[in-house]
Amino acid sequence: MPTVAKGYAAHSADKPLSSFSFERRDSRPDDVSIDILYCGVCHSDLHFARDDWGMTTYPVVPGHEIVGRVTAVGSDVSQHKVGDIVGVGCMVDSCRHCAACNDGLEQYCLEGFTMTYGSPDRHDGTLTQGGYSDAIVVSERFVVRMPEGIDLKSAAPLLCAGITTYSPLKHYGVKPGHKVGVIGMGGLGHMGVKLAKAFGAEVTLFTRSESKVEEAKRQGADHVIISTDEAQMASVEGNFDFMLDTVPVQHDINPYLTALKYDGVHILVGLLEPIDPAVSGGALIFKRRVLAGSLIGGMPETQEVLDFCAKHNITCDVEMIDIRDINTAYERMIKGDVKYRFVIDMATLKEDAA
Known part of the structure; x- marks a missing residue:
């Protein structure tokens, strides 16, 4: 009944x-x-x-x-x-x-x-x-x-929020020694910082807001880049293995692609709309960079992220x-x-x- x-x-x-x-x-x-x-x-x-x-x-x-x-x-x-x-x-x-x-x-x-x-x-x-x-x-x-x-x-x-950020970090093989950029400091972004740190990566938060610098470091970010500061963005060109992009609205991803090393991967987990402005094909082709997307996770992986967070005291x-x-x-x-x-x-x- x-x-x-x-x-x-x-x-x-x-x-x-x-x-x-x-x-x-x-x-x-x-x-x-x-x-x-x-x-x-x-x-x-x-x-x-x-x-x-x-x-x-x-x-x-x-x-x-x-x-x-x-x-x-x-x-x-x-x-x-x-x-x-x-x-x-x-x-x-x-x-x-x-x-x-x-x-x-x-x-x-x-x-x-x-x-x-x-x-x-x-x-x-x-x-x-x-x-x-x-x-x-x-x-x-x-x-x-x-x-x-x-x-x-x-x-x-x-x-x-946990499984959405955990799944791509695991799938793309983030490990100690990797440099991971996390774009955005909301519900997904703050979990991305915590989880990437637990994977052993060196983590940099990218934010438009100066007011989030200390908060990002409290969450575990090793570095913070103000994405509207051209000098700061220029200083990290070719520096990252991965970008975890949690921003849910249209934004220019080309500067973040430039910040990736060759074979670097930019992972979209927040944006469901068309990418605007357009992606520069050259930014991908000349460094063999990858633009990827990721949804949540399957049921085995959802259990896995809960166990991982319990083990590492991540909340x-x-x-x-x-x-x-x-x-x-x-x-x-x-x-x-x-x-x-x-x-x-x-x-x-x-x-x-x-």
Whole structure:
């Protein structure tokens, strides 16, 4: 039988999120039922709620950085049990049989992965609803174990911001001795700095803001370059092995390409729009540089980043909020007034319903 869940939903692009009761789908033999404890707030939630990408079906409950406690498991579940603390990230399903899925790269599923919210369920066609709610039902394959000792509140954003920056660092082989530039100092950028340092790299943050210099060093950056300072940018030409570009809006990447060594790799993890201004082909060809992109990570790698962060005591910097303040949080996100992720304490949802 479907269960009634409570949460906060967007009902249209121009109205604030508000309380919403809805039915979760029927539980299946491979499902894990989860009471949600914490849910991170991602910029994607905001874009989706306001239909910035033109793909939203309303009402929609956002949230894909979910930490919770298992309350029930299906008959086919073997990896989780009642009482376990688990996480759910950006995906809740995929085709499970294509080459990408068989390689544990469900994020690149050839049939497209099922998003945690805003996607048709592959079995019954109902719209998936996310983590701004009290409970969720997810297939075991897309549920990860929260390592013992990890701080659950700050671990929630690791399921998006953490894996988004970890996956390309691992894939492209960042190791001790490499020089990594991280472009941008937001939710993704500050995690990129922490993770690249843990990989053993020498890390330089690129920012437009003088005010972020000390903060970047506090996060672990070895150096900071003000990207609007032509002299500073000229001083690092041909210097880096990798650029991790976390900026989500159009920006000129040519100066950063020039800062790469030959065979250097510039990795886009934030920009979904066309690159503007255009990329200089010569900057790539004459130094055999690579311009690459990376999405989140597959399920094995998502478990891996949680274990890695627990081992290295890496956390996301978070600000806890009451679910009733979610619309204020969205406005603050637009202004860049958060360091570096909001996380909803779902206990406040019960208070809202009282």
